[in-house]
Amino acid sequence: MTLLDFLREYLGMTGTNAGCRTGDCGACTVLLDGKSVNSCLVLACECDGKAVLTIEGLSAGGRLHPLQEAFMDEGAVQCGFCTPGMIMRGVEFLRGNPDPSPAEARVAIEGNICRCTGYENIVKAVLAAARKMKGGGVA
Amino acid sequence: MKDFEYIRARSVDHALEVLAEKGESAVKIAGGQSLLNILKQGLMAPDCLVDIKGLEELDFIESNPGTGFRIGALTTHASILDSEVLQSSCGVLASMERHLATVQVRNWGTIGGNLCMADPSSDAAPVLIALGSTAHIRGPEGAREVPLGEFFLGYYETVVQPGELLTEISFPAIPPATGVSYEKFRNVEGDAPIVVSSAFVSLEKDGRTLSDARVVLGGVASTPVRATAVEDALKGVKLTPAAVESASGLVAESTSPIPDVVCSAEYRNKIARVLAKRTLLSAFEEAKAAVGGKKHR
Numbered sequence: 350m351t352l353l354d355f356l357r358e359y360l361g362m363t364g365t366n367a368g369c370r371t372g373d374c375g376a377c378t379v380l381l382d383g384k385s386v387n388s389c390l391v392l393a394c395e396c397d398g399k400a401v402l403t404i405e406g407l408s409a410g411g412r413l414h415p416l417q418e419a420f421m422d423e424g425a426v427q428c429g430f431c432t433p434g435m436i437m438r439g440v441e442f443l444r445g446n447p448d449p450s451p452a453e454a455r456v457a458i459e460g461n462i463c464r465c466t467g468y469e470n471i472v473k474a475v476l477a478a479a480r481k482m483k484g485g486g487v488a
Numbered sequence: 489m490k491d492f493e494y495i496r497a498r499s500v501d502h503a504l505e506v507l508a509e510k511g512e513s514a515v516k517i518a519g520g521q522s523l524l525n526i527l528k529q530g531l532m533a534p535d536c537l538v539d540i541k542g543l544e545e546l547d548f549i550e551s552n553p554g555t556g557f558r559i560g561a562l563t564t565h566a567s568i569l570d571s572e573v574l575q576s577s578c579g580v581l582a583s584m585e586r587h588l589a590t591v592q593v594r595n596w597g598t599i600g601g602n603l604c605m606a607d608p609s610s611d612a613a614p615v616l617i618a619l620g621s622t623a624h625i626r627g628p629e630g631a632r633e634v635p636l637g638e639f640f641l642g643y644y645e646t647v648v649q650p651g652e653l654l655t656e657i658s659f660p661a662i663p664p665a666t667g668v669s670y671e672k673f674r675n676v677e678g679d680a681p682i683v684v685s686s687a688f689v690s691l692e693k694d695g696r697t698l699s700d701a702r703v704v705l706g707g708v709a710s711t712p713v714r715a716t717a718v719e720d721a722l723k724g725v726k727l728t729p730a731a732v733e734s735a736s737g738l739v740a741e742s743t744s745p746i747p748d749v750v751c752s753a754e755y756r757n758k759i760a761r762v763l764a765k766r767t768l769l770s771a772f773e774e775a776k777a778a779v780g781g782k783k784h785r
Contacts, residue, residue: 350489351524371525375592384566384595390524391596392517394494395539438591459677460590 352386353377355393356403364404364433368462375461378434379403385441387460404433407440416440416478425474427465435461439475449479490533497540500626500653507651508628510536516653517541518562518601521593541598546655551577556660561600561653565612566591568599577661580668580686584615587672600654603639606646606711609681613640613712614704615670618686621659627652637704640711665699666690667774669767672706673759675750683707683756685763689727689771695779696726703768708743708760715764717741727772736765 353370356362356379365388368376372390379388380402407414416439419425426432435458442449442457449457454475455468463471495514497503507514515534517523518541526532540546546562551573559568568574569585588594588602588611602612603623613636621636628651636657639646648654662668668688672681684706690699701722703715717738725731745756 351528370528372521372589372593375590378592381596385592386596387592390521390593392494392520392524392537395517395520395541397496457591460592 350393351389352379352381352391352393352396352401353388356388356401359393362403362405366430366433368430368434373462374431374434375438375458376431376434378437378461380437380441383441383444385438385460402437404436407436414440415481416443416474419474419478419481420471423470423474423477425467425470427463427467431461431463431465435463435471439478443475443479443482447479447483449476451476454479489527490530492534493536495536495538497538497543500543500545500655503538503540503543503653504626504628504651506538507653510538512650514538514650516604518604519564519593519597521589521597521601522605522607523601540653546600549574554661556658558656558658559599560656561603562598563600565589565594565597565599565602569594578619578668580615580670581619584611584670584686587677588612599657603636603657604646604648604654606640606642606644607680608640608643608710608712609684609707610712611672611681611684611706614684614706615668615686616657616659617704617712617714618668618670618688618702619659619662620688620702621657623647623654624656624658625652626655631655637712637714642710663690665693665695665775665779667771667776667778669771669774671763671767671770673763681707682750683759683763684712685760685767687764687767687771689768689775691727691772691775691779693779694726695776698722698725698727698772701768703739703764705739705743705760705764708739708745708756710744713742715739715742715760718764718768722768729769732765732768732772736761736768739764 366376368374370389372387377388454472513535546560548560550558575582623634623639670686672684686704688702701719706712718735721735739760740757745753747753
């Protein structure tokens, strides 16, 4: 059983979306020991002893993650199917690069396909979250 | 996906023991970035999966001045891309990794898994062959080494036997007056390559005459191939764009593409000719710069 099926079918955690199921679309991206992976290309049993972070685990103390807030503020959610994967990849990216350029933010989501083609606002949201997380005050 | 027994190897020795015991009923899984799709499609249905991904002893990048580089088979693509020593001393490998699949795949997929999958359009194989790599294999009989150019036997088939493990890839330091380049062609960023080319060009002291060349192509046969006719046509020749253009016309002597859902065989040969030319020219430029001392390697 893949990690994706384990999350959705066994644990009932459907925040992680199943898109292509072949590792091409990034909709099922989760963080495995802090690294973004396609959960459709990892076996659940491989994750024994590892930390799996899904979209359900991002909010803290009843507050959404700054990147989740930025996705709402910037209109980066259209149909919403790619959103959990985009956000998990974005979280990993901003951890490693807290002050990205627009070009870097575009490259960062190379493995996440948005079928609504809403990339402009998604990139805006990643950049806005970066500013917010730095404490720049610009939401 | 059919149910299977799952065994996580604790060491290379343990993995070899399990593989010996299970025989051909067992399949090794490293990053699984290709294998999982194969299992899901039912193209393979092993009784037992031996997970070697966690073997830290095969996750390393070593650079020894003089002798060259060693990369453990279970090093992820992301680790190779992020390696400062490879970026500074073997930039072509980092540039290949930068465009290999997507970040999610690079984070979990391994260099050894990529090579053992033996996809004929592998990003990694042509550049590693151009760099003169050796595959290090361990099995019940001990260790053996195989030049990477002789590692691939056919579509999805290598010299690694069911009871064996690929443990590392090694290649010599890039010699002086040498350039190595890599380019691939695909329709969409993140797609599997249609054609891959890597060129290794060494120049004489005059900075013009070619002393050694390797041109390695992927996606144009059942395995990566050396474009030997192109290489032979250029040896001892004073390189010019015209000479490279003319020699690149000989790629089809080494290729045997088949038409598939992506494109025709003729199309692959045409792209191969163009990529061979481009990679030769850019390796030539890098080699010239190395002769002129413009580029610190």
